[in-house]
Amino acid sequence: MPRQFFVGGNWKMNGDKASIDGIVNFLNAGAPYKDVEVVVSPPSPYLAYAKDKLKPDVLVAAQNCYKVRTERGEVGEYSLCVEVSKGAFTGEQSPAMLKDLGLKWVIIGHSERRHVFGESDELTADKTLHAIQEGLGVIFCIGEKLEEREAGKTKEVNFRQLAALVAKNPDWSKIVVAYEPVWAIGTGKTASPEQAQEVHEWVREFLNEKVSKEVGGATRIIYGGSVTPDNCVELGKKGDIDGFLVGGASLKPDFVKIINARN
Numbered sequence: 001m002p003r004q005f006f007v008g009g010n011w012k013m014n015g016d017k018a019s020i021d022g023i024v025n026f027l028n029a030g031a032p033y034k035d036v037e038v039v040v041s042p043p044s045p046y047l048a049y050a051k052d053k054l055k056p057d058v059l060v061a062a063q064n065c066y067k068v069r070t071e072r073g074e075v076g077e078y079s080l081c082v083e084v085s086k087g088a089f090t091g092e093q094s095p096a097m098l099k100d101l102g103l104k105w106v107i108i109g110h111s112e113r114r115h116v117f118g119e120s121d122e123l124t125a126d127k128t129l130h131a132i133q134e135g136l137g138v139i140f141c142i143g144e145k146l147e148e149r150e151a152g153k154t155k156e157v158n159f160r161q162l163a164a165l166v167a168k169n170p171d172w173s174k175i176v177v178a179y180e181p182v183w184a185i186g187t188g189k190t191a192s193p194e195q196a197q198e199v200h201e202w203v204r205e206f207l208n209e210k211v212s213k214e215v216g217g218a219t220r221i222i223y224g225g226s227v228t229p230d231n232c233v234e235l236g237k238k239g240d241i242d243g244f245l246v247g248g249a250s251l252k253p254d255f256v257k258i259i260n261a262r263n
């Protein structure tokens, strides 16, 4: 089955009601989005505001959520992943709450969470598991830093981040993998279509091998890092690039061109 193109807009910590009204206007004015899944991700305080105004073919994702709690068995023979829908975790939001808002997606493991807030591979995998257990889809971000790429560690870093999730045995039908090389995020330095395709191919091979050929073939692997209306068409022509996760350019009207990169 062909993989449906997927375009996400990650607004990060940007926007207020007035600017969100503007984004909603250009997204709602676009012709019905065909053959592409469109998901935008406002900051938490605006999730409900944006969702209420957007037309139904634009879905809304949160940018973060709480994790599962792992409990060891009595004799340490097994571990149990416990979902936590509420509790004393100041500043957190549970997947159950996101579902209650009618959201279908959450972004997890963005490099800004990993590197600005120090979130580990393990925590990222635990958050992903929790979101999936609650029925949400997860945009699971991976990517190497510039010094890691220069040290020849691109494959190793991306595989390590993925392996933490593979170890949790998640439902892969709920996961979109976003390859976002850290050196390309917000820098204006896009990975070339060839550079991105190379890593996407590695990721697919990794999933083929470590999970199954079915999962490798079906999982959407999207690219993020300085995607613009000017470079999206060439990137989107590559066989293993199944869409984009867009930061800065998702706040501007030309985002609609990126949504339609394959049309």
Ligand SMILES: O=C(CO)COP(=O)(O)O
Binding pocket: 010, 110, 180, 184, 185, 186, 187, 188, 224, 225, 226, 227, 245, 246, 247, 248, 249
């Ligand atoms: O981090 C990104 C999307 O999650 C990419 O950001 P930019 O498109 O601004 O480089």
